[in-house]
Amino acid sequence: MAISKRLNDQINYSNRKKSGSDFQNKDLRRSNCFSSDFSNSNFNHASFRGAQFKSCNFSECSFESTEFIATNLKNSRFKKSKFENTIFHSAKIEGVDFEEAEFKNVIFVSTDISKAVNLDLSNEEIKVFDKMPELEISEDLKIAVKTAMKNEYIKFARVLDTKDGAISSISMMILLETFDEETLIKGLDLLKRKIDKNFGTLSYLIEELKLYKNDGLI
Structure with missing residues (x-):
């Protein structure tokens, strides 16, 4: 894409x-x-x-x-x-x-x-x-984040990673305050497949994940 x-x-x-x-x-x-x-x-x-x-x-x-x-x-x-x-x-x-x-x-x-x-x-x-604070996350969540970043819109927005390409612990901290890990892993997979427009902040992904959850998709 x-x-x-x-x-x-x-x-x-x-x-x-x-x-x-x-x-x-x-x-x-x-x-x-x-x-x-x-x-x-x-x-x-x-x-x-x-x-x-x-x-x-x-x-x-x-x-x-x-x-x-x-x-x-x-x-x-x-x-x-x-x-x-x-x-x-x-x-x-x-x-x-x-x-x-x-x-x-x-x-x-x-x-x-x-x-x-x-x-x-x-x-x-x-x-x-x-x-940047250290935050231990599971291997499954790391894979889900890296998979989501294969979406070009998510990659360009740079809301899940740092300037050196590492996973942003701040973003993970915020996401895990809102969603449990299982929901987040499923949601990141949906984001990878569904996000098809430009955006600039992590809050956009959070609102999308909330919609998926309300619709019973995750």
């Missing part, structure tokens, strides 16, 4: 006012924005993989199941924004202001948080890992 065309959600703004915009489900990978106003916008289920959003205003935005993977957010502001099931992985957050931001099940991994502003690390809803 080959991807004929990749949908391009990439944006490139400088000193633009884009407040109140809807970026839900957008794949914003490699976007390049500087000093732009995205306040009161919806970024739920959006991917910021490899993107540059420096000195931007994200005040009162929504980031549910959003992924900041290798994202440069230097000096951006997230005042009163809401983060839920959000991942910051190898992100640059120097000077980033989280004043009055709300967090629910948010993960920071391989991200230097020492120069972030107003980030309350005593919040139990925030988990910080200096590096």
Whole structure:
């Protein structure tokens, strides 16, 4: 199976006012924005993989199941924004202001948080890992993950593996919090056969797996 065309959600703004915009489900990978106003916008289920959003205003935005993977957010502001099931992985957050931001099940991994502003690390809803955590999974689950990644859309999305091609322990941790291993193994096989569209975040696969489960397929 080959991807004929990749949908391009990439944006490139400088000193633009884009407040109140809807970026839900957008794949914003490699976007390049500087000093732009995205306040009161919806970024739920959006991917910021490899993107540059420096000195931007994200005040009162929504980031549910959003992924900041290798994202440069230097000096951006997230005042009163809401983060839920959000991942910051190898992100640059120097000077980033989280004043009055709300967090629910948010993960920071391989991200230097020492120069972030107003980030309350005593919040139990925030988990910080200096590096990718180790997670032991069964051989059957490893095979299921590698099989699923043979699907070109899943492979391109890079939500199940790391940059060096290893299985992402963070993704496995999240998936195993939602599904038991047997269900997940069966579901990954279905994903390999059924996913036929572009997507950018792990949350997309989770929603698909929930649909399969509700339909009695897994």
